[in-house]
Amino acid sequence: MSDTVEGRWAEIFGPRYVTVTLILCLGVALFAFNAFLSNTALPTAVEELEGVAVISWATTLYLVFAIVGGAGAALLKQRLGSRTALLASSAVFLAGSLLAANASTMTEVLIGRAVQGLGEGVVAAVCFALIPELFPSRLVPKVFGMQAVVWAVAAFGGPAGAGLLTELVSWRAAFLINVPLVLIFGIMVALVVPARSGPVVTGLGFPGIRLTAIGGGIMLVALAGISSAGVAGALLAGAAVLLTAAVVIDRRSRERLMPPGAFWPDTVVGSGLWMVLLMPIAGATSAVYLVLLLQQLWGYGPTLAGVVGAVMAVAWSLSAVTVANVKRRSTRKLLIRTGPVLVAAGLLGVLAGLEWTSLPLLIIAQIAIGAGFGISNGYLNLTLMESAPDGERDRTSALLPTTQSAGNAIGTALAGLAANSVGFAAATTREDMLVAIVPVFVLGAAAAGLALLAALRTTALVPRAGAVEAGFAAE
Incomplete structure (x- = not known):
């Protein structure tokens, strides 16, 4: 078949x-x-x-x-x-x-x-x-x-x-x-x-230095999320050095943890991994603060706030199921490129909904964020799996959830840094909170914008429609 x-x-x-x-x-x-x-x-x-x-x-x-x-x-x-x-x-x-x-x-x-x-x-x-x-x-x-x-x-x-x-x-x-x-x-x-x-x-060494660098880098990211602005900046810089070093060392190693060209923008896999990283960085903004803000600003209880927050997850699921039958490569590329646009628009919509106390706008914005992830995530992952050489498909596929988790960690830390740098933790009035959350959601939208650039680069490198697509499993 x-x-x-x-x-x-x-x-x-x-x-x-x-x-x-x-x-x-x-x-x-x-x-x-x-x-x-x-x-x-x-x-x-x-x-x-x-x-x-x-x-x-x-x-x-x-x-x-x-x-x-x-x-x-x-x-x-x-x-x-x-x-x-x-x-x-x-x-x-x-x-x-x-x-x-x-x-x-x-x-x-x-x-x-x-x-x-x-x-x-x-x-x-x-x-x-x-x-x-x-x-x-x-x-x-x-x-x-x-x-x-x-x-x-x-x-x-x-x-x-x-x-x-x-x-x-x-x-x-x-x-x-x-x-x-x-x-x-x-x-x-x-x-x-x-x-x-x-x-x-067999016969390969244990990649202890690279795993330590990856773990240390993520630990510094986590610490940055609970530190003062000055210290957080230094911690994030240290994390960037460690994580970059892990990628560079891995590129030169015999027993690689990552596929060749990982995070290098000259291949589909390299540029696509940047989108895999940047999308959860953007999404972490709403995930970290929305439920808390609904309780603090609108007086919602934990259950009601949680239900509103979960709208994004439902939209993600429904949209992923809806687009799962798309076969045309050109349409898949369009979905990958549209995902970050919807996430950016949704984050700005959530901010506007909070500022204007508009639940309908907030719900629509949450649906946009979820749909952005749902329509693009599966086809982005599939594109990277298809583009990886046969001998590198394991490394590419296994790196996807790991990169997403790293994006969530980095996004959480950056959101915390943005909020604390403008006094969110010390805000006591509704007006102060509304001012303090602006850079948080703007930061998330900016990350989605960078994800769009990565999406454009990734889809530009994918062969044109009509190219033969190899199947993964024997029929």
Whole structure:
């Protein structure tokens, strides 16, 4: 069967692909639900364990170790094979969940969160690498559409479920719920995922310097988000040096973590990775501050504010599903270029909605942001997977979720820096808050503008419509 044949939604749930589809969705669910479950349960945990002062580190350490794990996932997959890499990393995630759930001190919670992040970073990256390996390219947009649906369900169900578990049972139950999910995931992986799809890679050194540079750079980014403006600037500069050094060293290494040309603008993969990084930087603005601002400015309760905030996730899912049948390469390019425009317009619309106290405008703007991500994300990922040489597809695919996580970390830090530099933390009146949030959303829109430039460069380098598109998986 030719890969140019239109893929159907029913096909990914048919006998041939249904188990693989469920495995990949469950891998995403582990990450998505864990994020919302832990964020909801942690306030109660730190109150019981007297660790309020370090609550932010529970998320910071998770994110840093997830990025480090994701950065090394492609190499781990090559050495151990897909099945072993997934089983080992899910076992690490399970160990971290058990450690956090049974913690008697906040230090143990932090260690558990770090271990969770390390395992989940590998799981997410390997799952991404398996998409082009197990699905033909005509079905890849639908796989990404299903993943977007999982995120939307997690955005609504995660906080509600964690709240109920915390109130009716214990905050520890929000971590223990991972146990059956991981066990189901592990059984499905053991039965379905191939042991390996390529030659065994042995005799290569451990990329400790690069992983340390990546982890250190992201840690400096996280620290910048909670530091004063002067210190934050120095920390971000140090992070840029470390992350750039990691890319340069990796480019010259035998056992690369990244595909050749990563973040170099002379290839589709190189320029496309900049868009993968910049889009979550832009989106972090609304994700970090919107729910808080709705409570502070409009007096919304946590539930109502959370529902408004989740509109973006729903719009992302619906738009991703809507465009999943697009086959023309020219239309896919247009969707990739339109995504950053919608995100930029949406961020400015959210700002205007807050300034003018207009809920309809705010909702429309949230829908625009979600649609911007939904229509472009899947086809951007597919374009990078298609453009990667056969021997580099693992590295390219595994780097996508890692780069997105790095973008979220950088965006969160930059948003915090922009807000604090104009006195948001010290603002006590509604007028002061409205003034202080302007640079935050303008910064996000500017990042979306840079993402547009990356999108234009990426799509310009893609072969013209009519070129032969190679399929990923054997038909």
